Amino acid sequence: EYNTAGIYLDTLVSARGCDSIIQTTIKVKPTVFQTFYTICEGDQITIGSNVYNESGIFLDTMDSSFGCDSIVISNIVVHPKDSINQNFTICRGKSVSVGNKVYTESGIYLDRLENQFDCDSIVRTELFVLPVPMVDIDSTICSGKSIQIGNFTFSNTGRFEIYVSGNNSCDTLINLNLTVLNANTDIERIGDVLSVNETPGADYQWFRCEN
DSSP: OOOSSEEEEEEEEOTTSOEEEEEEEEOOOOOEEEEEEEEETTOOEEETTEEEOSSEEEEEEEEOTTSSEEEEEEEEEEEOOOEEEEEEEEETTOOEEETTEEEOSSEEEEEEEEOTTSOEEEEEEEEEEEOOOEEEEEEEEETTOOEEETTEEEOSSEEEEEEEEOTTSSEEEEEEEEEEEOOOOOEEEETTEEEEOOOTTOOOOOOOOOO
16 A cells, blocks of 8 residues: 555466566645635635635635645735825925826815825825915115115016015015106206206205305
8 A cells, every 4th residue: 555656566366377567656645735825905705605805824625626625725815905194285386296296276175196016005194384474665766876685686667577585485475666767967057046856766965055
């Protein structure tokens, strides 16, 4: 009787009284199988009639294709799904990228991304966009003078928009309304009286010269 794999030689006596040598090759069909599974949290593995959704080592008895009972050893690893919360405060005109999406407005955004185990992860992004501060400046200067705001110098009448860095590293918008006065310096003399047609906004100073 043989129950292990191998090649066996047996000497038997035939019906005619002659010895016969019989060579028997026995192959033992395997009855134990080991498998490995990696799944994500929320997924499941079905082995025979059993369903598994947790990490562990599980044994199942199943019928093989050879008609023999087989022991299936299942090694299952369940990787978790991630839940990520992140908060950003940015200046107007800046953006935040999450995966392949770009956000520029205040709000709460939910994105589904894959983690290092190729499992779905939910990323919750709360974004606050700071408003652009605005300052209005009305200024009047005389011709030949200038006004400087930030790195910019202005000497002509007009309306200008200037962005300068604020205390929170965000730009501040300055609306400059600049008026340049061309003062009238023509003096009119009538007898002992001197006069000039005043330019609105201009200050005049008279000096009396004795000699």
